[in-house]
Structure formats: structure tokens, C-alpha cells
Amino acid sequence: xxxxxxxxxxxxxxxxxxxxxxxxxxxxxxxxxxxxxxxxxxxxxxxxxxxxxxxxxxxxxxxxxxxxxxxxxxxxxxxxxxxxxxxxxxxxxxxxxxxxxxxxxxxxxxxxxxxxxxxxxxxxxxxxxxxxxxxxxxxxxxxxxxxxxxxxxxxxxxxxxxxxxxxxxxxxxxxxxxxxxxxxxxxxxxxxxxxxxxxxxxxxxxxxxxxxxxxxxxxxxxxxxxxxxxxxxxxxxxxxxxxxxxxxxxxxxxxxxxxxxxxxxxxxxxxxxxxxxxxxxxxxxxxxxxxxxxxxxxxxxxxxxxxxxxxxxxxxxxxxxxxxxxxxxxxxxxxxxxxxxxxxxxxxxxxxxxxxxxxxxxxxxxxxxxxxxxxxxxxxxxxxxxxxxxxxxxxxxxxxxxxxxxxxxxxxxxxxxxxxxxx
Amino acid sequence: xxxxxxxxxxxxxxxxxxxxxxxxxxxxxxxxxxxxxxxxxxxxxxxxxxxxxxxxxxxxxxxxxxxxxxxxxxxxxxxxxxxxxxxxxxxxxxxxxxxxxxxxxxxxxxxxxxxxxxxxxxxxxxxxxxxxxxxxxxxxxxxxxxxxxxxxxxxxxxxxxxxxxxx
Numbered sequence: 001x002x003x004x005x006x007x008x009x010x011x012x013x014x015x016x017x018x019x020x021x022x023x024x025x026x027x028x029x030x031x032x033x034x035x036x037x038x039x040x041x042x043x044x045x046x047x048x049x050x051x052x053x054x055x056x057x058x059x060x061x062x063x064x065x066x067x068x069x070x071x072x073x074x075x076x077x078x079x080x081x082x083x084x085x086x087x088x089x090x091x092x093x094x095x096x097x098x099x100x101x102x103x104x105x106x107x108x109x110x111x112x113x114x115x116x117x118x119x120x121x122x123x124x125x126x127x128x129x130x131x132x133x134x135x136x137x138x139x140x141x142x143x144x145x146x147x148x149x150x151x152x153x154x155x156x157x158x159x160x161x162x163x164x165x166x167x168x169x170x171x172x173x174x175x176x177x178x179x180x181x182x183x184x185x186x187x188x189x190x191x192x193x194x195x196x197x198x199x200x201x202x203x204x205x206x207x208x209x210x211x212x213x214x215x216x217x218x219x220x221x222x223x224x225x226x227x228x229x230x231x232x233x234x235x236x237x238x239x240x241x242x243x244x245x246x247x248x249x250x251x252x253x254x255x256x257x258x259x260x261x262x263x264x265x266x267x268x269x270x271x272x273x274x275x276x277x278x279x280x281x282x283x284x285x286x287x288x289x290x291x292x293x294x295x296x297x298x299x300x301x302x303x304x305x306x307x308x309x310x311x312x313x314x315x316x317x318x319x320x321x322x323x324x325x326x327x328x329x330x331x332x333x334x335x336x337x338x339x340x341x342x343x344x345x346x347x348x349x350x351x352x353x354x355x356x357x358x359x360x361x362x363x364x365x366x367x368x369x370x371x372x373x374x375x376x377x378x379x380x381x382x383x384x385x386x387x388x389x390x391x392x393x394x395x396x397x398x399x400x401x402x403x404x405x406x407x408x409x410x411x412x413x414x415x416x417x418x419x420x421x422x423x
Numbered sequence: 424x425x426x427x428x429x430x431x432x433x434x435x436x437x438x439x440x441x442x443x444x445x446x447x448x449x450x451x452x453x454x455x456x457x458x459x460x461x462x463x464x465x466x467x468x469x470x471x472x473x474x475x476x477x478x479x480x481x482x483x484x485x486x487x488x489x490x491x492x493x494x495x496x497x498x499x500x501x502x503x504x505x506x507x508x509x510x511x512x513x514x515x516x517x518x519x520x521x522x523x524x525x526x527x528x529x530x531x532x533x534x535x536x537x538x539x540x541x542x543x544x545x546x547x548x549x550x551x552x553x554x555x556x557x558x559x560x561x562x563x564x565x566x567x568x569x570x571x572x573x574x575x576x577x578x579x580x581x582x583x584x585x586x587x588x589x590x
Contacts, residue, residue, distance in 0.1 A: 283518070290515050291507060 019388040026382010033375050043102030044364050045376045048357045049383040050099055051211060052235070054092040054134075055204070055356075056387070059236025060085030061141045062200045064148065065193035074266050076407075077258035080152075080400045081243050082236070083145055087394035088387050089138045095386075096134060099211070100127050106215060106364045113217055121217060126210050137196075137203045144196050146171065147188035151181040155403030164397055178403065183413055204229035215363035219300040221289070227281040234274035235352040238325075241267040242345035243391070245338045253400030261336040268335025271345065275325045303362050309370035313358050320351025353380065430572055431551040431564045432579030433586040437463040440561035443582040444469040447565055447575065454566035456549075458556040466561065476536035483532020484525045491524030492517055550590045560585075 033042035060082035067075035067082075103123055110121045119125070154172040156163040164171060175181065205225025213224055221227075244267055246252075248259040289297045305314045325348045334340040357372070365371045434440040440457060447455055448471065457466050467474065495517040498504070503511055538544070549564070556562045563584075565575055576587045 287515060287519075291509075293507065 015392060016389065019385045019392070022381040022385030023389065024382075024385075026379050026385060029375055029378025030382065033379075038375065039105050040365060040367070041371045041375055042379070043098075043105045044361055044371065045357075045379045046098050046102055047106060047211070047364075048353070048360050049380055050092070050095055051207070051360070052353050052356045053088065053383045053387045054095075055232040056235055056239050057085045057088040057092055057390075058137065058141065058200060058204070059232050060239065061144065062197055063233065063236045063240060065144060065189070065196045068148075068189050069193045069197070074263055076402055077255055077263055077400070078240055078244055078267065079148075080398065081247055081255075081395070082240050083148060084391050084394035084398065085239070085387075086141055086145055087390035089141065091386050091390055093134060093138060096131055100131070103127055108215065108217060110217070117217060121210075121214050126214065130207060130210050133203045133206050137199055140192070140196050140199050144189060144192040147185045147192065149398060151178060151185045152399040152401075152403045154178065154181055156399050159403075163399065179408075179412075182407075186413070201226075201229050204232060212359050212363075215360065216300055218296055221285055221297070223281065223285045223288075227278075227285055230274070230281050231278045231352065231355065234271070234278045234321075235349060237267065237271045237274050238345040238348035238352070241271050242342050242349070245342035245345075247395070247400070248338060252395055253398075255400040258401060264338060264341050265332070265336045268329050268341050268344075271325060271341075271348065272329035272335075275322060275329070275348065279322050279326075300363075304358055310358060310362050313354055313370070313372070317351055317355045317358055320347050321355055322351075324348075324351075426569075427566050428569050428572060429550050429564060429566055429590040430575045430579075431553065431562055431588045432575075432582075432584035433553060433555060433588070434561045434563070434582070434584055435559075436583070437466055437561050439583040440563050441465040441469040443563050443579055443584070446578055446582070447563065450574070450578070452565050452567060452571070452575070456564045458562035458564070460557055460559060460561075463561070474536075474540050476533060476540050479532040479536025479539075480529050483535075484529030486532075487524040487526070487528030488521045490528070491521035494524075495520045551588045553586075553588065 030042055030046065033039075064079045064082040067079050103126075107121075107123060110118045110123075113121065150171055153163050153168050154175050155178045157168055157172055158175070158178065162168070176184070205228070208225045208228035212228070213219065213221070241264070244259050244264065248256050248264075250256075286301065289301055304310045325344050328334050328340070328344045334344065357376075361371060432440070432443055434443065437459065440459070441463070444455055444457055444466065448469070453471070455470065457470055459466055496512045499511040499513075505511055551564060553560070553562060563579065567575060572589060576589075579587050
């Protein structure tokens with residue numbers, strides 16, 4: 001039928017239009033807030049969204065590296081979906097300029113602080129080192145992705161497809177054949193993956209200290225950096241569970257059949273375990289502050305869990321981030337069902353967004369009431385639109401499943417290695 | 424009425440054993456047992472009913488939480504242990520002992536549930552027991568009337584049993 005391709009085109013472009021609209025709404029909301037003089041609210045929610053969505057973009061690549069390093073057999077269909085979140089990284093690096101612009105509005109005056117803190121928290125030094133750290137981590141992620149993508153894109157181009165156009169031609173220059181490239185990719189991603197995971201932990205610790213803790217410069221916690229990057233990985237697994245269901249439903253890149261109940265079950269187990277791990281990191285920190293009861297440590301926590309209006313948000317975080325995912329994912333049937341798993345992933349992501357809001361806003365907002373309304377929703381929609389557009393841009397262009405020649409070469413290598421070991 | 428008899432199929436692959444269990448049950452046989460050296464989900468799913476182990480784990484875990492909390496709270500109240508100006512019965516640190524006792528009793532409960540569910544230890548091995556079933560083979564045993572033995576042997580053979588033993 002002649003209307004077939006047109007219908008398909010309309011269907012596949014629908015999400016792009018919606019996401020584009022969301023991005024426009026976000027820009028309009030942010031512009032309106034600045035126009036009305038609501039500088040703190042505008043930059044504050046921009047900051048929260050930057051931390052949340054940039055975190056998810058990096059988490060997607062880091063979790064791909066984790067799946068490779070652990071040699072996960074089930075994760076091959078999920079890995080590339082996570083890697084596609086890296087398409088947001090160039091956008092995120094541009095948005096970092098917004099963080100730089102908003103720093104003067106959100107950050108406290110460093111003059112009354114101790115001399116060493118004045119130097120460390122001086123705006124120019126802080127923003128430059130964080131920008132450089134993000135740039136380096138993004139470059140490392142790009143290097144890792146180069147070796148991850150190269151064999152699959154090359155094999156597809158070898159088969160006559162024009163995958164990724166001119167970029168694909170650059171990516172696969174000096175092509176050595178699928179088998180040799182697959183082996184090279186395995187070695188390189190194993191090496192770079194370790195570096196990426198370690199660098200991720202270091203950079204996100206730095207971000208936690210500079211972009212959250214520094215807004216309340218008299219407060220300190222040595223576990224805060226680890227808490228930040230672990231909860232970010234929790235968000236990464238929840239995102240992967242959600243996008244895996246989306247990809248399966250739309251059979252994106254022919255990945256539908258590979259994302260069966262067993263894969264969803266494994267993703268559900270990882271969301272569950274990182275939910276519990278995040279709670280553990282929170283509790284480890286909370287217990288020490290509770291026991292120590294020191295005047296420089298307790299106000300940060302008390303303001304968030306005992307004082308209104310933040311107490312309500314803290315309760316919502318507890319329910320969305322921990323209670324609902326924990327109880328729901330105890331059940332095997334919920335983990336294996338696409339719709340319920342996606343719903344739990346969304347609840348966890350919403351909870352994690354609120355948690356980031358709760359970490360930042362009480363330190364930067366000194367007005368009355370809870371600064372959470374249509375403005376915050378609008379800006380968040382804008383970031384969602386940009387992230388979604390970037391992700392879909394990548395997902396529609398790169399091969400989502402490993403090429404048959406690549407898989408075969410790696411299986412042969414594994415078999416030979418096992419035979420060598422046993423022999 | 425003729426005496427009940429027992430037949431055992433020995434399989435190399437767990438999927439074959441599970442398929443045999445499914446067919447035997449579809450044919451109306453109720454007294455079916457499976458033996459495996461390791462837990463195999465497919466085989467467990469093919470058998471009738473769900474193993475009771477999860478209930479032992481849940482109830483013992485909850486009991487461990489309540490018991491651990493009660494131990495910490497009551498000890499503090501009886502001896503009036505005031506530490507660092509905190510109330511004697513403080514919920515926050517007692518979560519740790521409660522968590523630990525949840526894991527301890529949950530783990531022990533799982534072990535007890537496993538032993539009860541698997542009817543272990545047994546003084547005598549079940550009829551037709553084969554040592555291979557503790558190594559690398561999977562067994563399906565059925566209690567049946569003598570006239571059904573041939574049918575069962577055929578079903579086992581069709582599903583790739585490498586050995587069929589009869590009592």
C-alpha cells in the first residue's frame with residue numbers, strides 16, 4: 001500500500017515532535033522565569049536538571065562499560081541503548097555554560113569562609129576545574145564508544161549499508177575485517193572501560209562536592225561523593241529498564257526479540273539492588289551524622305527532613321526512590337512484565353529527580369514556600385526533550401545489536417581461550 | 424489393586440528433564456519428583472506447586488527484624504543505656520542490629536525451608552536413587568501403576584533420557 005511508508009514515517013517522527021515541543025516549553029519556561037526576575041528559581045531548577053540529566057547520560061555509558069567488564073552475556077541488547085545516552089553529552093557540555101552563568105546567583109559568598117575554602121571554592125577555579133573534568137570524562141566516554149561502535153558499524157558498512165554516513169566512514173577508517181576488529185574492540189573497551197569507571201567515580205565525586213556541597217560550604221561529608229555517583233548509577237539502571245521497554249515495544253533497530261523476559265528480569269534485579277545500595281549509602285552517612293550530632297553537620301540534614309516545606313519532599317523521595325521500587329521489585333512477575341518494570345523505573349527516576357532537587361534547593365532557596373511548580377515542571381520538560389531527542393537521534397542511527405560476524409569472532413576467541421585453559 | 428511402582432529417567436540436559444516433567448504431568452501423573460545437582464528454574468517451574476522455601480525466608484526474616492529490634496530496645500530500656508545524650512530506645516542505630524538479625528534468621532530460615540522442602544536429611548536414599556544425580560545429571564521419578572511403566576519409559580526416551588531405571 002502506498003500509504004504504508006507515510007504512516008510509518010508519521011509514527012516514528014511523533015516522539016521527535018513531542019520531545020521538540022517539550023524542549024521549546026522548557027526554553028519558554030526558563031526565559032519567562034528570568035524575564036519575571038525569578039533568577040534563583042530559574043537557575044536552581046536549571047542546576048538540578050543539569051545534574052540529573054548529565055548524570056544519566058554518563059551513567060548510560062558507564063553501565064555499558066560495567067556490562068562489558070563483567071562479560072555479561074545477557075546485557076548485549078541493553079548495552080547499546082545505554083551508550084546512546086552519550087548523544088546528550090555534547091548538549092550537556094553546552095548547557096554547562098548555564099551552570100557557569102547561574103553560579104553567581106546560587107553560590108554563597110566565599111569571603112567569610114576559612115582561607116583554604118576561599119581558594120578552593122573561588123568561582124573561577126571551581127567552574128574551570130569542573131568544566132575541565134566533565135570535558136575529560138566526556139572525551140574518555142567518546143574514546144570508549146569509538147571502540148565499542150567501530151566493529152558493529154564497520155560490519156554493517158561491509159554488508160553494503162551506509163550506517164552513520166560520513167561519520168561512519170571516519171569511525172571505520174583503516175578497517176581490518178570484522179574478526180580482527182572484534183578482538184581489538186574487546187581489548188580496547190576492557191582497558192578503557194576500567195579507566196572510564198574509575199574516572200566517572202572521581203569526576204562525579206568532584207561534582208558532588210563542588211556543585212552541591214559547596215552551596216552549603218560549612219557542611220561536609222566524606223561519603224557524599226560516593227553517595228552521589230552510586231545514586232546516579234541507580235538512576236542509570238532505572239533509565240535502562242525504561243528505555244529497554246520502549247525499545248522492545250517499538251522494536252527499535254530490531255532489538256525487540258533480544259529484550260525478552262529474562263533480560264527485563266535481570267534489569268529489574270539490578271534496579272532493585274542499586275535501590276538498596278543507594279539506601280545503604282544514605283544510611284551510612286545519616287547514621288554518622290546522627291551519632292556525632294555536631295553543629296556543623298546536622299543543619300544540612302535537619303533542614304531537609306524536619307523542616308517544612310522540605311520535609312514533604314524528603315518523604316516523597318523516600319517513597320519514590322526507595323519504598324516503591326524496593327517492595328515492587330521483590331516480585332518476579334513485576335520484574336518480568338514490561339509495563340510494570342517501566343512504571344517502576346519511571347517512579348525511581350522521578351524520585352531521583354526530587355532527591356537531586358532536595359540536595360540543591362534548600363541550600364540555594366531562601367524565600368517562602370516550596371519552589372516547585374509549573375516553572376520547575378516546564379524547565380524539566382525542556383531537559384527531558386533535549387535528552388530524549390539526543391537519545392533517539394543516536395538510537396535511530398547506530399546498530400543496536402552486535403553484528404553476527406563480530407559475535408562469531410568473539411565466541412571463537414572465548415572458546416579457544418577456554419580450550420587453552422583446560423588443555 | 425496392583426502395587427504402585429516407580430520409574431526414573433536420567434537426563435543429561437535440564438531442559439529435557441523439564442520437558443519430560445511437563446509431558447508426564449499433562450498425561451495426568453501426579454506423583455512426580457525431580458532431582459538436580461543444582462537449582463534449575465525451568466525444572467522447578469515444571470513441577471507442581473511452588474517450593475515453600477520463600478515463606479520460610481520471609482517469615483524468619485521478618486521475625487529476625489522484630490527480634491533484633493526488640494533485643495536492642497528492651498536491653499537499653501532495662502539497663503537504661505544512655506549513650507551520647509540519645510534516648511535509650513533509639514530507632515536509628517538499632518536498624519543495624521535489626522538488619523543483621525533479618526539476614527541471619529532469613530538465611531537460617533532458608534536453610535531450614537530447603538531441608539524441609541527437600542525432605543532432608545534422609546536415612547535411606549529414595550528408591551532408584553542414582554549417584555549421578557548428585558553430580559551432573561538430572562532425574563525425573565514417577566510413582567505409577569505397573570501398566571503405565573511402558574508409557575513413561577517411552578516418554579522419557581522421547582525426551583532424550585540416557586537411562587531409564589525401574590523399581
